[in-house]
Amino acid sequence: MPKKQKILLRAYIVFVAMFAIAPASNAMHIMEGYLPAGYCVAWGVVCLPFLIAGFISLRNKVKENRRNMTLIAMSGAFIFVISSLKIPSVTGSCSHMTGTGLGAILFGPASVSVLGIIVLIFQAVLLAHGGLTTLGANTFSMAIAGPLISFGIYKLCCSMKVNRRAGVFLAAFMGDVFTYCVTSIQLALAYPSEAGGVAASAVKFLGVFAPTQLPLAVIEGILTVVIMIGLETY
Amino acid sequence: MKREEDWVIEAQNVSYTYDGNTKRALDGLNLRIRRGTKVAFMGGNGSGKSTFFLCLNGIRKPEDGRICIEGEPIEYTRKGLLAVRSKVGIVFQEPDDQLFSASVYEEISFGILNLGVDESTARREVESVIEELEITPFQDRPAHALSGGQKKQVAIADILVMHPEVMILDEPAAALDPKHTKKVQEIIDGLTDKGITVLMATHDIDYAYAWADEIVLMQEGKVIRQGAPAEVCADRTALTEAGLEVPAVLRIYERLREKGLLSGEAVPPRNVDGLVEIL
Amino acid sequence: MKREEDWVIEAQNVSYTYDGNTKRALDGLNLRIRRGTKVAFMGGNGSGKSTFFLCLNGIRKPEDGRICIEGEPIEYTRKGLLAVRSKVGIVFQEPDDQLFSASVYEEISFGILNLGVDESTARREVESVIEELEITPFQDRPAHALSGGQKKQVAIADILVMHPEVMILDEPAAALDPKHTKKVQEIIDGLTDKGITVLMATHDIDYAYAWADEIVLMQEGKVIRQGAPAEVCADRTALTEAGLEVPAVLRIYERLREKGLLSGEAVPPRNVDGLVEIL
């Protein structure tokens, strides 16, 4: 390999490392325009049944008691705000919660799917996290898959009488990890590796995002526990 | 000591602009405050009072100028900020936005524990401040179930327990009923007795005139007038500029003198009680 | 007409208890209010003012007693409630708890559209109220960029656009600066000129004394005194019971008469201007 290329490559690796360590906490939002058109549509279609189910469940809640309208809206705003506040991190870099686990535990997975897509739209438009064309993919990973796993683990832990703190931590932590895995797979499906196909590509994406996402998942787990415990003492 | 006077706060040419705004919130503000005084800050919304307060304990960093607390410029390092914040405490206007703990006790202990005090001392301090500010009757209630006045008492206790040199109160009486207003005012008077320098933002000129050692008029991020209440209130142009009226007591007093109903020797009274007395 | 007097609000023996509380928030309250009057409600936090207001437009349903609006008892059916709410409007104390849309125009149009008015009429009404309350300069700003005083103006416009018979204001001047306080007071004076009955909760006895046709003193869910300001303020026991002081103007006036500095004919002035004038 020519020397020039080597230098270029090294420079690029340093550049990537810099971004991957520093502010890449919103990295699990697939950015605007990053997915091929077919995948954008496909993920949107995959989300539809979940969104419709969520929508019907919300509509019934509002029919049941109109007061739920402002309550649901406030919950959505709460998820948005909590997920855009800087959270404490060990490295001192700036990270944010995803709010996936907390939302699922507080509001249930059905509501979270619809609230999640609204929050994602606002995050795209107001914060430039994620995008409109990638809304389907992001909704699936962050508002459907993650919360479902979180909620499932939470309920499982409750029924198995696992220590509450452990249960909440596990639910939030796994929700985050699962979101990160799903996103990596979504990217891998769209961009399979020339050497090794989808599987190899998924490993690469998992590897690239691991340094930011795994510590974040741990912190998110801890914070969710602290908040849930706080709410129980009220 | 180098300085002749004991300035506890000195602000030189302080400017600050909020992100995304074109107008400066603070625009070359200059101010000095003597230790142990009671200072009322007056001026319309957006005149920069709250921003200045946030600068005083390092929450906002001026883009220009400097602020000295007890003669030392604020250092914007983690350690420097912690030091400043242990000296300058702020009681915010909206108690709902300040209280965040499940119980009153926990709430009050937050600040002092962060000072790194050991637990038994912290407990002692918290309990003494609870007694002092008469919080005992509702100390076991959750913070969000308190009335506005009670929340305000807790908010003051939050800061007082940290034994600050300077205590800033942002409109402490806003939206309180008369009973709680009186109680809060008593507490504030008690602060001065402890030697704490008290800075208060208020819209109530009558109260400021009665209470303060100095009134600071602010407008558009600047101090337009600073001085003893009588002095400041004599400057009618400055008052009008700041959107304020002349204190009622002073108006009546002046009218009475004009009509010859009061002798020339009487010192202008600071409040209604004083006026009624000299009549 | 059956009744001799034109009572716009009549409350008979109204009681209400909040869920989970043992103490009654309203405890056999009786009250009548004449059409077109300005009534100040005074009393400490928790005396039941806000609860009573919520009963007046059917947000809370008394567990006992009854409320008549324009002689008709409130019917707690969908239609009855809508009818009452179109007659009695409430401006809440905290505008952030009232404004639900970020756009001022959308916000103000909400109430009038709920009345079933057609779009072009609604537009006309919204625009006229925006002009009337001088909201035009900030009508294109989002609610979150407005100052407290501007939000309050919008909150009043919200209700005014619905042309209510009765308008209730819960501490409209709380936490406003003098400039906005004055503006809000001007707006309120304009309401009376329109023939709207105005009910206002306030903690400011000086303002209540100057402004109101009637003062209602409340305590523990009951009306302990109702009458013209001079009357109510003459009843020192009731004032003290409600935790209130005598209005400053009245105190000075009385002292002046006591000392023989004012002649006996002078009517007690309602405010400082009045006092200065008769001196």
Add this chain to the structure above:
Amino acid sequence: MLLIDKLSYQSKLRYINASEKLVYAVLTLVLCILSRSVKVAVLVFTVNGILIVGKGGIPLFRYIKLLTIPLAFLAAGTAAIMINISKMPLDAFAFSVGEWYITGSRNGLYQGWKLCATALAAVTCLYFLSLNTVMTDILGACRKLRLPSLLIELMLLIYRFIFVLFETASSIMISQQSRLGNRDFKTRVRSFGALGTSLFILSLKRSNALYDAMESRCYDGRIQVLSREQPVRVGEVVMIVLYEAVLIAVWFCL
């Protein structure tokens, strides 16, 4: 607080009909990702830059700063696409690490470069919309698209509440900081937990207060509001159509 939101209210293009802007942004966005053409991307990137900074009056340095937001994702993601780990070296570059190679193909590099260009151009479309259109106008345009009214109503309320809760959250954070609540990692976690908890409690309380206020204004289950609409201008529509046609031409012909 939310910089993009703040800027959108100052934009000089704010008062152009929201549906026009929405259609422009979305059509251009779709063409970008459909074409995956570097030429289209460059054109879109340039035109949006001119529209946002030149016409909209958004300060250039702010715009550039905003463009860096997605860079972290772009860098990490594209690296994962371009760089392979394989036992066989590919044609562009290869480093051997034991028996394996860190390697990439010419085609992979080209695809990566195209993707970067497309994605950045797509981001400028999103920015064109969000920096020049205020959210309530976007919602107004969505209302005309016949999206379910429950969804629009929720979005209307959520948008407003976001700022109410943000204000509360930042006040609580300031009050925590001024009581040394950020002195070390442990206190920071405690502070954030307390913040989350009280924010949740407050939002429950607020939702009740807000509902009462809405009911007292005769709320009857549907949030109807009037928005002030800007008229659709034929000239602008023609320009949009022409521009999209040019993009299609560039995509197929160049």
